[in-house]
Amino acid sequence: MATNFKSKTIGIALKDRGSILPAGHTANGAYWFDNASGSLISSNYYMQALPDWVVRFNNKRLPDTYMAKNWNTLYPVDTYTQSTADEKQYENNFPGGGTTTFPHLTEKITKDKYEIFRATPYGNTYTVEAAKAAIEGENLGGNGVTDFLAVSFSSTDYVGHAYGPNSVEVEDVYLRLDKDLAALLTYLDSKVGKNQYLLFLTADHAVAHASGFAKEARLITAAAMPGMQKAVNDAIKKEFGDGKYILAFTNYQVHLNNELVAANKIDRAALKQTIIRTIMKQPEIFSVVDLENVQTASLPETVRKGLVNGYNQKLSGELQYLYKPQYGGYEKGASHGYWNPYDSHIPLLWFGWNIKSGKSNREVYMTDIS
Numbered sequence: 436m437a438t439n440f441k442s443k444t445i446g447i448a449l450k451d452r453g454s455i456l457p458a459g460h461t462a463n464g465a466y467w468f469d470n471a472s473g474s475l476i477s478s479n480y481y482m483q484a485l486p487d488w489v490v491r492f493n494n495k496r497l498p499d500t501y502m503a504k505n506w507n508t509l510y511p512v513d514t515y516t517q518s519t520a521d522e523k524q525y526e527n528n529f530p531g532g533g534t535t536t537f538p539h540l541t542e543k544i545t546k547d548k549y550e551i552f553r554a555t556p557y558g559n560t561y562t563v564e565a566a567k568a569a570i571e572g573e574n575l576g577g578n579g580v581t582d583f584l585a586v587s588f589s590s591t592d593y594v595g596h597a598y599g600p601n602s603v604e605v606e607d608v609y610l611r612l613d614k615d616l617a618a619l620l621t622y623l624d625s626k627v628g629k630n631q632y633l634l635f636l637t638a639d640h641a642v643a644h645a646s647g648f649a650k651e652a653r654l655i656t657a658a659a660m661p662g663m664q665k666a667v668n669d670a671i672k673k674e675f676g677d678g679k680y681i682l683a684f685t686n687y688q689v690h691l692n693n694e695l696v697a698a699n700k701i702d703r704a705a706l707k708q709t710i711i712r713t714i715m716k717q718p719e720i721f722s723v724v725d726l727e728n729v730q731t732a733s734l735p736e737t738v739r740k741g742l743v744n745g746y747n748q749k750l751s752g753e754l755q756y757l758y759k760p761q762y763g764g765y766e767k768g769a770s771h772g773y774w775n776p777y778d779s780h781i782p783l784l785w786f787g788w789n790i791k792s793g794k795s796n797r798e799v800y801m802t803d804i805s
């Protein structure tokens with residue numbers, strides 16, 4: 436808007452939200468990966484037909500080329516010093532009959548091929564190729580005004596969820612992402628010019644350890660304690676009778692079925708108390724917060740502030756449960772969405788135009804970038 440819409444803004448990612456949200460409402464185009472076709476797609480919010488450069492890019496069928504290569508470690512596996520042994524029971528198996536151990540035979544995958552492609556390092560390599568095609572196709576940096584290209588690397592997240600941050604798979608994905616980023620910077624240096632572009636790199640979250648890893652390291656006493664949802668539903672049934680009074684447990688929140696609660700004249704406050712009491716009995720939980728009364732929660736100010744910042748009265752659930760440090764509720768793989776520094780502390784790197792070398796430990800927030 437500052438250039439009266441003369442600047443171009445383009446979003447690129449495998450994930451729809453990774454492309455659409457960083458590019459914003461006024462983007463010229465946001466492109467993401469479609470599992471059904473194995474191609475980049477967009478929305479008619481931006482345009483009626485894909486630009487020629489996207490059609491040409493899709494015609495290369497890069498995902499098929501990558502999947503035919505299989506996924507083995509980039510370097511000999513005994514040089515991977517930042518991870519555990521490859522075979523761990525708390526990792527998920529590679530899809531399509533694979534195991535937790537390299538090599539992962541992507542060439543054999545026929546069912547859900549492009550969905551599985553996302554959870555390989557090749558998804559990041561593909562994203563760099565798509566970013567280069569966008570720079571070329573839209574002549575980014577050559578329009579006389581500052582253009583904005585938002586690129587999200589989604590494969591790190593998919594692989595991290597499946598195997599956990601201490602896996603050989605994650606170490607391999609980051610070794611390869613480093614090479615992918617080097618390729619993008621080399622391209623930008625030659626296309627736009629050294630120091631003629633400003634780049635920042637950050638993340639939307641970090642991650643917790645796989646709970647099996649945390650147990651092995653004696654950080655916790657039990658890897659995963661399933662059964663919370665059933666316990667809550669049983670308690671509700673006992674006190675309030677039949678009725679699906681909970682719509683969903685999602686992102687560590689409980690969403691109430693407020694229409695049914697009202698229609699059946701259920702005491703909503705009593706219902707919430709029953710749910711809170713039941714969840715609090717779970718040994719891995721340290722707090723359940725009524726998000727409608729978050730100011731009364733006895734929590735450290737930084738945690739409460741995070742809950743307030745994340746709360747949307749129309750979209751959020753009514754209750755939020757918080758795990759004790761290092762607990763996370765998953766038997767296999769890992770996840771994020773925890774207030775703890777190992778998850779909420781993210782990197783922020785600046786590079787290129789007018790950036791002097793240096794580092795800072797000052798606390799800054801993602802929103803400070805703008």
Ligand SMILES: [Zn+2]
Pocket residue numbers: 592593596771
């Ligand atoms: Zn994730």
